[in-house]
Amino acid sequence: AAKVGNMGSEEHKEMLFWTKEEYKKFSFEMMDKPVSFYAFEMLYWCGIREGELLALTTADFDFEKETVRINKSYQRLHGEDVITTPKTKKSNRMIKMPKFLCEEMQEYLSMLYGLKKKDRIFTVTKSYLHHEMDRGANAAGVKRIRIHDLRHSHISLLIDMGFSAVAIADRVGHESIDITYQYAHLFPSKQTEMADRLDDLGKGEVENVS
Template identity: 70%
Template sequence: MPAYKDKAKGTWYVSFYYENRIGKKEKKMKRGFKTRREALEWERIFLQQKTSDLNMTFEDFVPLYIADMKNRFKESTWLTKEHIIRTKLVPYFGKRKMCDICSKDVMTWQNEMMGHRSEAGKAYSPVYLKTLHNQLSAVFNHAVRHYGLKANPAAQAGNMGKAKNGEIQFWTKTEYLQFIEAMMDKPRSFYAFEMLYWTGIREGELLALTPADFDFEKQTVSITKSYQRMKGRDVITDPKTPKSNRVVQMPSFLCDEIRDYIKTLYAVQPDDRIFQVTKSYLFREMERGCKETGVKRIKVHGLRHSHISLLIDMGFSALAIADRVGHESIDITYRYAHLFPTRQTEMANKLDMERKEDEACH
């Protein structure tokens, strides 16, 4: 189709008809192109997208994927996906036609990702590599299901990385008590870590807490929301999963601590956040505490692992623990079972005693 010169402005424009997704003809006009070539290229890409012509490039397909999928995810989740698409997928596959990308291309990209090293010589983690591959596969799956792509080359190439990194990091109760001593000089940090360790809530859940979430008579805290810092603004979202909405019973000493802490907050309102810090603040404070006490370094999320590990060691069932910490499935909780091998020894010893008692009876 032709492009037209706007003689008054000295720019180019396109004007044409196309069929929308329900077969109805619509007129489209786009102005302001510096050259005729730019105008025709824009028209070509527009028509490919509207007709689902997979001769389009990967970077031209991405806006279709975004338009279809963006509103189906929480904002924080989508920002992560969008970052991966923009920084890891488009730079490699962007100029290639969707219909021409094959499994060998994906394998070459995988090798590049697995061979990547930062300036400090650090490679991407196995979990991050799997996340990258999963996002690439999601784009191609979308093209297969909804735009007529014959096959998913990422699925044909096979996965890379793995779902979980190494062993779960956690502290024993002794290690935690040693660490928390270093936090007593900053009440906000002290009470934040107390909540994380003794309730097992997530960082985002902690940072969203308000006075209204606590019922000190019943000794409970209601987890109904999560805090995120996104693009320089504070965002309150739903918790991670449906089962993350829960009421957590608190030990009485923790109730007393948090009640006293809230009383120290000047003019705090029922719906004000009581820990007005960010995840970065918690990370820095944890680094400080580990350095001062010599306790091994773990991630802030490791306090959640530590709480679960403590409950396992105390003999609580996987079902009860999953309910307390908001696991979507008890299968997630069972992943922690290896953290206390002494339990295995205890079980074996009890079984041995049972056998000896049976033999004595006969």
């Protein structure tokens, strides 16, 4: 533990993310390999973790309601596929997908023949995804980020769109306090607005006194 150091602060310091434009350039380069393209679409537009992506089955999707259920995580341990419960209690969640992503995932599932409802739909390895990340970033001419940074990218996109920490935390399976703390530098500062409104109130008080 002494060698590794404080992991929490390290992750905070190293947080990288792609803008929507950078991700679009990257995803264009992924189109030659459908499994890679659709996997990265899920990671970026839903902000799910890598293990959550690799555990997904057909049964997790409800295209009528436009949702994907996150209730398990996948990892490879000692040469065996292991499905575990998600990272935390909050990680159990239902994510509403954008309509275009529902269409894309229906396209992808229609390519997988003889698939049973409980079969995993992304049977690639984590090292495959990391290799594809390298390939796509190089081809697109965008900075190389980690797979987990796609989750940061999703969260920063939602902050940029004006959603609250509470709403974002609900979507990505975090505690809202963690979102507030980890991404504080991305939330627009409300200090000026606060001061201006206090100024208006104060001025009104002064005028009333005189």
